[in-house]
Structures are given as C-alpha cells and as structure tokens.
Amino acid sequence: MNWKLIFAATLSVIVLAIFIGLGTWQLQRLKEKTGVIAVIETKIAADPVALPMLPSLETDKFLPVQFTGQIDAAYIRVLASHRDFGAGYRIISPVTLTDGRRILVDRGFIALSQALEHAPATPLSLTGNLHWPEDRNAYTPEDDLAENIWFARDVEKMAMHLGTDPVFVILRTQTDPALHPMPVTTESIPNRHLEYVGTWFLLAITWSVMTGFALWRMKRRNA
Structure with missing residues (x-):
C-alpha cells in the first residue's frame, strides 16, 4: 500500500473541500448582501416624508x-x-x-x-x-x-x-445652476462577494487539476 499516495490524496481532498466551502460561503454572503442593498435602494427611492425632529442613524439613514x-x-x-x-x-x-x-x-x-x-x-x-x-x-x-x-x-x-x-x-433638487445634485445611491456600499466566489472556485478548479496531475505522476513513478 502506497501510504505517500494515500496521504497526498487525503490532504488534497481536505484542501479542495476548504476552497469549495469558502466559495459556497461567499455565495451565501453575496445573496445576503444583494438583499440588503435591494432594501436600501427601496428606502432611498421611497416617497419623501417630513424631516423627523430627532433623526437617528439606526432608523433614519437613507x-x-x-x-x-x-x-x-x-x-x-x-x-x-x-x-x-x-x-x-x-x-x-x-x-x-x-x-x-x-x-x-x-x-x-x-x-x-x-x-x-x-x-x-x-x-x-x-x-x-x-x-x-x-x-x-x-x-x-x-x-x-x-x-x-x-x-x-x-x-x-x-x-x-x-x-x-x-x-x-x-x-435631490438643484439649488444653483452651477451645482449638479449627487443624490444618495448604493454605489458606495461595497459588495465584492461575487469576486470572492470566483476566486475560491477558481482556486478549487486549479487545485483539482494540479493535484490530479501530481497524483498521476506519483502513481506512474511507483508503478
């Protein structure tokens, strides 16, 4: 029994599982962040109300x-x-x-x-x-x-x-011909989770290819 080959294969599967797990987690985070941004966009575009007497960051942002x-x-x-x-x-x-x-x-x-x-x-x-x-x-x-x-x-x-x-x-409204309103949007809210999803899954694919090639060489060398 080739213990080196078994150890290498086991380690490779563990690392691959970590990459896939991280990619899946970032996919879930992407879904959650997209939902949060959608809620904020709905709030921003709602009909205006009277200015509260004591606006609160927790309840009145946007x-x-x-x-x-x-x-x-x-x-x-x-x-x-x-x-x-x-x-x-x-x-x-x-x-x-x-x-x-x-x-x-x-x-x-x-x-x-x-x-x-x-x-x-x-x-x-x-x-x-x-x-x-x-x-x-x-x-x-x-x-x-x-x-x-x-x-x-x-x-x-x-x-x-x-x-x-x-x-x-x-x-949202213009008060001077030289001024260009820059109303609130969600553009400044970071959402790079799609990028992270691609990174982790690409690492998983790359790791699979490299591991498969390494195991093939090890098996061929020990044949």
Missing part, C-alpha cells in the same frame, strides 16, 4: 425627506470628483428651517472651473435623503479650514463649524 428652508450664505467645500465633470467640490450649506432648526445640506457638485452663485434669497422646498457618510479613514488628510477645503463629510465636525444641528441631508 430616509427620503422634504422640508422648506432658507439656505445660508456660508458653505463648506468638500473635495470630490464627478464622472462627467472631473475634479471639484461638494457644497455643504446650512439651512434654516421654518421651525428655526438649522441643518446641513449637501447641495451637490461644482466643478473647479465654475463659480458658485449667491444663496437663494427666499426659502426653498427641498427634497433629499438623510445620511451619515463614512468618508474619513486613517488616510484622510486634515481639512484645510483656512482655505475652506475639506476632505471628508464629517457630520459632527461640519455641524460645529457651521453652527447647525448634526443632521445631514443630501439633496
């Missing part, structure tokens, strides 16, 4: 809202890019609501070559989605407050800087 407010002259520029217009900024402005509350709104994208007009002189009816972006990470530079160039939409920090409540709405 909630479509509609409100009337006066856009203030002050604003924050957050460095960004647009697939159609290149480099530019997201414009974040304070808005004073009819009930006196002050919130933050992401009015959209403006290209570097364009100038922002003065804020509208009268209150506007605005529609958008509540959001708590997670832009900042360990590699994000510090914001340049002197030049009004920010590198992340940090809701708490922006609210303190502009004197508003830490409530952030990304608008």
Whole structure:
C-alpha cells in the first residue's frame, strides 16, 4: 500500500473541500448582501416624508425627506470628483428651517472651473435623503479650514463649524445652476462577494487539476 499516495490524496481532498466551502460561503454572503442593498435602494427611492425632529442613524439613514428652508450664505467645500465633470467640490450649506432648526445640506457638485452663485434669497422646498457618510479613514488628510477645503463629510465636525444641528441631508433638487445634485445611491456600499466566489472556485478548479496531475505522476513513478 502506497501510504505517500494515500496521504497526498487525503490532504488534497481536505484542501479542495476548504476552497469549495469558502466559495459556497461567499455565495451565501453575496445573496445576503444583494438583499440588503435591494432594501436600501427601496428606502432611498421611497416617497419623501417630513424631516423627523430627532433623526437617528439606526432608523433614519437613507430616509427620503422634504422640508422648506432658507439656505445660508456660508458653505463648506468638500473635495470630490464627478464622472462627467472631473475634479471639484461638494457644497455643504446650512439651512434654516421654518421651525428655526438649522441643518446641513449637501447641495451637490461644482466643478473647479465654475463659480458658485449667491444663496437663494427666499426659502426653498427641498427634497433629499438623510445620511451619515463614512468618508474619513486613517488616510484622510486634515481639512484645510483656512482655505475652506475639506476632505471628508464629517457630520459632527461640519455641524460645529457651521453652527447647525448634526443632521445631514443630501439633496435631490438643484439649488444653483452651477451645482449638479449627487443624490444618495448604493454605489458606495461595497459588495465584492461575487469576486470572492470566483476566486475560491477558481482556486478549487486549479487545485483539482494540479493535484490530479501530481497524483498521476506519483502513481506512474511507483508503478
């Protein structure tokens, strides 16, 4: 009995089972993540409701809202890019609501070559989605407050800087001819599970071919 051949075959089957198991697990994760994204997309596209008095990250993220407010002259520029217009900024402005509350709104994208007009002189009816972006990470530079160039939409920090409540709405509606609304989507939600499925199953196929060839050579050599 060729114990080396038996050991090699057993080890190969174990490794193959691990690859297939990981691929199957990622397939299940793909199904779950696709379902989660579908639920979020449904929530984003729902009919807007009145802005809650105390929006909550746990229950109100992506909630479509509609409100009337006066856009203030002050604003924050957050460095960004647009697939159609290149480099530019997201414009974040304070808005004073009819009930006196002050919130933050992401009015959209403006290209570097364009100038922002003065804020509208009268209150506007605005529609958008509540959001708590997670832009900042360990590699994000510090914001340049002197030049009004920010590198992340940090809701708490922006609210303190502009004197508003830490409530952030990304608008669907346009408030300036130079601004291009960048409404909330699910594009930023990572979902690479299909890639992982392909990786693990490709490894399983490659391992099977390599193992089969190695066992064939071992058997032939010992014949």
